[in-house]
Amino acid sequence: MIPGTFDYYRPQTVDDAVGLLSKLGEEASVLAGGHSLIPLMKTRFASPHHLVDLSGIGDLKGISVEGDDIVIGAMTTQFELIASEELERHIPIIAETSRLIADPQIRYKGTFGGNVANGDPGNDMPAVMMCLGASYSVSGPDGNRDIAARDFYQGAYFTALEHGEILTAVRIPIPAPGHGSAYEKLKRKVGDYATAAAAVVITMAGGTCTSASIGLTNVSETPLWASDAAALLVGSSLDKASVDAAVAAAEAITNPASDMRGPAEYRTKMAGIMVRRALERAKSRAKG
Amino acid sequence: MNDQTKIDQDRAERTEKLQGMGCKRKRVEDIRFTQGKGSYVDDLKLPGMLFGDFVRSPHAHARIKSIDTSRAKALPGVIAVLTAADLKPLGLHYMPTLAGDVQAVLAEEKVLFQNQEVAFVIAEDRYIASDATELVDVEYEALPCIVDPFKSMLPDAPILREDIQDKMTGAHGPRKHPNHIFEWMIGDKEATDAVFANADVTIKEMLVDHRTHPSPLETCQSVASFDKVKGELTLWGTFQAPHVIRTVVSLISGLPEHKIHVIAPDIGGGFGNKVGAYAGYVCSVVGSIVLGVPVKWVEDRMENLSTTSFARDYHMTTELAATKEGKIQAMRVHVLADHGAFDACADPSKWPAGFMNICTGSYDIPVAHLAVDGVYTNKASGGVAYRCSFRVTEAVFAIERAVEVLAQKLGMDAAELRIKNFIKAEQFPYQSALGWEYDSGDYHTAMKKAMDTIGYKELREEQAKKREAFKRGETRELMGIGISFFTEIVGAGPAKNCDILGIAMFDSAEIRIHPTGSVIARMGTKSQGQGHETTYAQIIATEIGIPADDIMIEEGNTDTAPYGLGTYGSRSTPVAGAATAVAARKIKAKAQMIAAHMLEVHEGDLEWDVDRFRVKGLPEKFKTMKEIAWAAYNSPPPNMEPGLEAVNYYEPPNMTYPFGAYFCVMDIDVDTGVAKTRRFYALDDCGTRINPMIIEGQVHGGLTEAFACAMGQEIRYDEQGNVMGASFMDFFLPTAVETPNWETDHTVTPSPHHPIGAKGVGESPHVGGVPCFSNAVNDAYAFLGAGHIQMPHDAWRLWKVGEKLGLHASA
Numbered sequence A: 001m002i003p004g005t006f007d008y009y010r011p012q013t014v015d016d017a018v019g020l021l022s023k024l025g026e027e028a029s030v031l032a033g034g035h036s037l038i039p040l041m042k043t044r045f046a047s048p049h050h051l052v053d054l055s056g057i058g059d060l061k062g063i064s065v066e067g068d069d070i071v072i073g074a075m076t077t078q079f080e081l082i083a084s085e086e087l088e089r090h091i092p093i094i095a096e097t098s099r100l101i102a103d104p105q106i107r108y109k110g111t112f113g114g115n116v117a118n119g120d121p122g123n124d125m126p127a128v129m130m131c132l133g134a135s136y137s138v139s140g141p142d143g144n145r146d147i148a149a150r151d152f153y154q155g156a157y158f159t160a161l162e163h164g165e166i167l168t169a170v171r172i173p174i175p176a177p178g179h180g181s182a183y184e185k186l187k188r189k190v191g192d193y194a195t196a197a198a199a200v201v202i203t204m205a206g207g208t209c210t211s212a213s214i215g216l217t218n219v220s221e222t223p224l225w226a227s228d229a230a231a232l233l234v235g236s237s238l239d240k241a242s243v244d245a246a247v248a249a250a251e252a253i254t255n256p257a258s259d260m261r262g263p264a265e266y267r268t269k270m271a272g273i274m275v276r277r278a279l280e281r282a283k284s285r286a287k288g
Numbered sequence B: 001m002n003d004q005t006k007i008d009q010d011r012a013e014r015t016e017k018l019q020g021m022g023c024k025r026k027r028v029e030d031i032r033f034t035q036g037k038g039s040y041v042d043d044l045k046l047p048g049m050l051f052g053d054f055v056r057s058p059h060a061h062a063r064i065k066s067i068d069t070s071r072a073k074a075l076p077g078v079i080a081v082l083t084a085a086d087l088k089p090l091g092l093h094y095m096p097t098l099a100g101d102v103q104a105v106l107a108e109e110k111v112l113f114q115n116q117e118v119a120f121v122i123a124e125d126r127y128i129a130s131d132a133t134e135l136v137d138v139e140y141e142a143l144p145c146i147v148d149p150f151k152s153m154l155p156d157a158p159i160l161r162e163d164i165q166d167k168m169t170g171a172h173g174p175r176k177h178p179n180h181i182f183e184w185m186i187g188d189k190e191a192t193d194a195v196f197a198n199a200d201v202t203i204k205e206m207l208v209d210h211r212t213h214p215s216p217l218e219t220c221q222s223v224a225s226f227d228k229v230k231g232e233l234t235l236w237g238t239f240q241a242p243h244v245i246r247t248v249v250s251l252i253s254g255l256p257e258h259k260i261h262v263i264a265p266d267i268g269g270g271f272g273n274k275v276g277a278y279a280g281y282v283c284s285v286v287g288s289i290v291l292g293v294p295v296k297w298v299e300d301r302m303e304n305l306s307t308t309s310f311a312r313d314y315h316m317t318t319e320l321a322a323t324k325e326g327k328i329q330a331m332r333v334h335v336l337a338d339h340g341a342f343d344a345c346a347d348p349s350k351w352p353a354g355f356m357n358i359c360t361g362s363y364d365i366p367v368a369h370l371a372v373d374g375v376y377t378n379k380a381s382g383g384v385a386y387r388c389s390f391r392v393t394e395a396v397f398a399i400e401r402a403v404e405v406l407a408q409k410l411g412m413d414a415a416e417l418r419i420k421n422f423i424k425a426e427q428f429p430y431q432s433a434l435g436w437e438y439d440s441g442d443y444h445t446a447m448k449k450a451m452d453t454i455g456y457k458e459l460r461e462e463q464a465k466k467r468e469a470f471k472r473g474e475t476r477e478l479m480g481i482g483i484s485f486f487t488e489i490v491g492a493g494p495a496k497n498c499d500i501l502g503i504a505m506f507d508s509a510e511i512r513i514h515p516t517g518s519v520i521a522r523m524g525t526k527s528q529g530q531g532h533e534t535t536y537a538q539i540i541a542t543e544i545g546i547p548a549d550d551i552m553i554e555e556g557n558t559d560t561a562p563y564g565l566g567t568y569g570s571r572s573t574p575v576a577g578a579a580t581a582v583a584a585r586k587i588k589a590k591a592q593m594i595a596a597h598m599l600e601v602h603e604g605d606l607e608w609d610v611d612r613f614r615v616k617g618l619p620e621k622f623k624t625m626k627e628i629a630w631a632a633y634n635s636p637p638p639n640m641e642p643g644l645e646a647v648n649y650y651e652p653p654n655m656t657y658p659f660g661a662y663f664c665v666m667d668i669d670v671d672t673g674v675a676k677t678r679r680f681y682a683l684d685d686c687g688t689r690i691n692p693m694i695i696e697g698q699v700h701g702g703l704t705e706a707f708a709c710a711m712g713q714e715i716r717y718d719e720q721g722n723v724m725g726a727s728f729m730d731f732f733l734p735t736a737v738e739t740p741n742w743e744t745d746h747t748v749t750p751s752p753h754h755p756i757g758a759k760g761v762g763e764s765p766h767v768g769g770v771p772c773f774s775n776a777v778n779d780a781y782a783f784l785g786a787g788h789i790q791m792p793h794d795a796w797r798l799w800k801v802g803e804k805l806g807l808h809a810s811a
C-alpha cells in the first residue's frame, strides 16, 4: 500500500500538459482525480515515474450545451455531474449512473474524464457513453482528434488513447425528448464495482419501441455495446418475448471473469437481469 | 413537599451527579476520538526512528533455495535487512505461540502460506523500506500445497511442518499425522452413542463456520525503542493484552521483565486480531536492539487481512438425537479445525478448541460428546476469537443451526422446539453435559418477550402467505425468519481451568483517591473501543460516591497498571470490572473507619448514602467521600495508615453466561440472490447493565460484524493457496448503507457470583447474530427443500441455491 517514487507536475494548459507528456515519455501518467490511478500505485500494479496532474487546467472543466450535444470537460467531477441541472434535464442517465459510482467522497475527487479514459471494465461511465453514442475529444502531440466511445475500448486498461494524448472533453448527442433511460447496477455494497450493470436508452411511439441502445458494464474485458440485443427491441412493444430475446442476446456477448463477485455464469445471468430491469424502468419513464 | 420527598429528591440529585452504574453516561473517550485527537501507535514519532517492511512469500508452500539481500542493502536509505539467518543465532527465527506451538518469525527453509514473512527491511522511511522489499531476491522451489483441511491427513499429503515432523506428541497430546495438531475430546462418548443408536429422530449436518478475519480498522503495528545504555526496551504496540506481551517478550528475548516497558496506546479496534504475538513485533524489537534506534512496523490492509490472525474455519459435523415429540436427548459433534500453517490460536492454554464445549447451548441436553481435530494447512495461522469468547461463535452456530435442522425434520416450529428444550430458570446453576456450570439464566422469559415484541405468530402467517404467492408465481421474493437463542460463556476465567502460558486468568484494578477527592484507577485490561474509561469510572462512582467525571481510568502502560490478562473474550467487565468493584469496596471500608473517627461514632453506627457516610438516625451528621479523602491524607485515625487506595487481583469463581433471543426477518430476491434484512430484533441479557448506551453501541457493532460474517465476509483461497480478496474492495465490511436497522431490547438476570452482577456484552451480538442471519436465509429456502445452505450468504451463492432448485427458469 506504499507507492513507488515519482515526480509531480501541474501544468496550467492543455498544450503544456501534452508537451510534458511527450518530453517525459512512457514512464509518465496523467493524473486526474487519482481514485483509480493511486490505488494502482499503492498496490504497485502501476509505478509511473512522473505524474502530470491536470487539475490546474481550468479549460478542462464544465458542462455546456452545444447545439444538439452536451459537452462535458474531462476534469468535471462525478459530483458535478449529479449537481448539473442541464444534464438532469437532457440526459438524466448520467446523474443516475454517477450516484451509483463509489461513494460521495470519491465522487468529489473522481473525474468524468478519468472514469471514461481509465479503461477498467468496472468503470460505469464507459458503457453509458457507448449506449449514448458519445465521442471523445483528444489532444496529443499530433493535434486533436475525436474517437467514438464505441471504438475506444480495446481491452482491460487498453484503449485507443495513444501515449501522450489527453482526453479533453466528451461530446454526447442529446437523446430525443421523451426518451426513457435507466442504469441498473448490481453491486455488493456501496463503493463496489458492478457485478453486472446495464445502461438502456429507448424511445417509444404509440407503444412501439422506435429506438434502443444498451450498454453493459463489467461483464467482459471492456464495456460492451449490445447492439444486436437492442435491435431486437426496435419495432416491438417491449413485450415479454422481445425482451427475453434481447436479454438472451445481451447475455450472449458477455465474457465476464470469475471473481469474488461471483462465478462467470452468475455474472452473465446478472447482466441479463440488469438489462431486463433497466428496460422495465426505461419503458416506465419513456413518453410515447 | 413533605420531608421524605425532599430526602428522596436530594438523594436522586446526588445519585445523578455521580453518573454511576445504570446511567447513559456519554463516552469520555469520544471527546478525543471524534476530534481526531486519539493517539495511536502510528502517531508515534521518535527521533531517529527507522521503518520496517516485510518481504513476503508469493507462494503458499515452497522451499527457499536462496535469499540475496545485496541489491536491497545497496539502496540508499536502507539500514539493514534481516532474514532467518540473522535471527537464528539469537534463537528468534521461531517464536512460541499461545497455543503451545512455534511460529516462524522469518521463514528459514520453507514458506508455508502466501504472504508469509521472509525478510525484514529496515530503512530511513516507509517508502524506501517498501521499495527495498522489491529488491530482495528470493529463489523458491514451489511445493504442492494443502488448502482443503480434509486433505491434510491423507496418507500421501505433503508434510507441511518439517520443523516438528518427528514430534508425534504436541502441546495437547499425540498427533495422528505430521499435519495433525491435536485431538481434543470431551463428554461421554459411550452414553451419547447409545442414545443415538436408539433415538426416534436424529439429524446430522456438516456446518461450516468459514474462515474470516476480525479486520479492525487500525491494523497491527509496533514501535520498539531499545536503550543500549540502560539495557531497557520500550515497546508500543496494538496489544489487547499488553502485560502478557511483556512477559512473552521477556521470555523470548531474555531481557528481564522489569527492563521492558510495554505500552498500548489508543487502539482502533481489536476483535481478537490483536491478542497474539506477530513477526512484526519481534522484528521491530530485534531491529531496535541491533541498531540501537527506534524501529516502527505498521501493517497495511492486505497484510492484516492475509497474515495476522484469521478467525473460524471450523468444519462441524453436528448431530442431534431427539424423541419424536421434540425433546433433545443427545448431541454429538466432530470438528475439523483448520489452523493454518502454525497453531497460533489465542485460547487459554488448556483449551485447544477454546470453549467449543458450550455447544449444547441453551438446551437441557442430557448427554453429549465433542471431538475436535486440529490440522495444518498452507494458510495463514491463527484461529482467534473474532468478537467472541474462544470458539463460542462456532459453538453457538453449530447448535443454533442444528436445532433448526431438527425442527424441520420433526415438522415443528423452530421457536417451539427451542422453548421445549430450554434449561429452566429453576435449574440454575446448571451443569451442562460438556462440563460447564451455567451461573444463571431465565430463557423462557426472554424468549417470550422477544416473540411477543417481534410479533412472531403474525410473521409466520405472513410468511405462509408469501410462500403460497411465490408458488403461484406472483412474487420473486422469499421471506425468511431467523431465530437464535444463544448462551455465551465469557469472563475467563477461574485459575483451575484458565491460564495463558501458566499465568492464571485473573484481572486487576488499582484505585487511588487523591487528597481532594478525585481518582485515578488503573486496570490490567485494555480498551480497543469498548469504552472502559467511561464504564469502569461508573462502577467506581456508584461504589464510592465520587462523580465519574472526577475519576480517570488508565490502561495499557505495563509500568503503571497492575498485571492483567487483557481484553478479549468479553472478560473486562466480568473480571476487571469485578476487581474494580472489590477494590472500590476496600476503599469504602477504610473510608467508613475514617468517617467514624471524624464523626466520633462507632463504625457500625454509620450507613452509606450515595456519596457519604451518615450517622444512622441523624441524617444531618455525615461525611462525604470527598471530605473523607482529605482526612485520609490530613488526619487519619491513630494507628491507621494514611492514604486511600486499594488494589484487587480478582480471580473469578466461575465464568458468566450472558444470553439472548434474536430474530431476523429477511427478504431474498431469488433472481439476483440479494438478501435484504427487513427487521432485526436483539434481546440481550448481560446481567446488571452498567451503561445502557454503551451496551446498545456494543450490540450495534457486534450485530454489524455478525451481519458481515454471515452475509459475505470471508478469507478464501484458491487451489494454489493464493489468498483471494484480501482488501476492502472484496472483503465485506458493511457500510452504514448496507447495515440493517437494529432493534434492541433486554432482560436482566444478574450473575449471582459477580460483585455487581454484570456478565459482559460486547460479543453477545456477534455470537448470537451470525446464526440468526444464517437461519433466516436457510428458513427462506427451507420450504423448497433446499437443505442446509452454507455461509457466507452472499448474492452469488444464494443465486446458486436458486439455480439448483430450478427457481430461475420462470424469471
Ligand SMILES: Cc1cc2nc3c(=O)[nH]c(=O)nc-3n(C[C@H](O)[C@H](O)[C@H](O)COP(=O)(O)OP(=O)(O)OC[C@H]3O[C@@H](n4cnc5c(N)ncnc54)[C@H](O)[C@@H]3O)c2cc1C
Pocket (backbone or CB within 6 Å): A029, A030, A031, A032, A033, A034, A035, A036, A037, A038, A039, A054, A074, A075, A100, A101, A102, A103, A106, A109, A110, A111, A112, A113, A114, A115, A117, A118, A122, A123, A124, A125, A161, A165, A166, A167, A168, A191, A192, A193, A194
Ligand atoms: C473505493 C472506490 C470505489 C470506486 N467505485 C467505482 C464505481 O463503482 N464505478 C466507477 O466507475 N468507478 C469507481 N471508482 C473509480 C472512480 O470513479 C475514479 O474516480 C475513476 O475511475 C477515475 O477517475 P479519476 O479522475 O479519479 O482518474 P485517475 O485515477 O486520476 O486516472 C485514471 C486513469 O485515467 C487516466 N486519465 C485520467 N484522466 C485522463 C485524461 N483527461 N486524459 C487521459 N487520461 C486520463 C490516468 O492516467 C489513469 O490511467 C472507485 C474508486 C474507488 C477508490
